[in-house]
Amino acid sequence: MSEFTPVAGLMGGALIGTSAVFLLAFTGRLAGISNIAHGLITSLRQGKTLDSAWRFVFLLGMVAATWAYFQTTGATVNPRQHYPAGLLVLGGLLVGYGTSMGNGCTSGHGVCGLGRLSVRSLAATLTFMATGGLTVFVLRHVAHI
Secondary structure, three states: OOOOOHHHHHHHHHHHHHHHHHHHHHHOOOOOHHHHHHHHHHHHHHOOHHHHHHHHHHHHHHHHHHHHHHHHHOOOOOOOOOOOHHHHHHHHHHHHHHHHHOOOOHHHHHHHHHHOOOHHHHHHHHHHHHHHHHHHHHHHHHOOO
């Protein structure tokens, strides 16, 4: 289990919020990562280079910031291991399906939607949080994984 790192969490939250504000201010778009990634694929297929460019730059910035964080702090990722591969694949598919059903992911609903006082985003965020808590409970206390 990872150690609680409030400073890193606070800095990460501030960066996410700042990037969401900049994206909204300069493009008028919400920073929902799943929608940005899906839109990148769609706009590339349709040949919309301007639309795909800002999406690519935004996603590249996420990767670059993560890389820069690990390079400057020397921090490492210690992922939990020994999960069955089938469960990981199933979990990924369920997250993707849930994101599609909810018309967005935690970043879109949780950061941008709640900031806009959207009732739909509140319902989606509460559903994400409850599902995550239930999943952890089942995996750790029922299935003992």
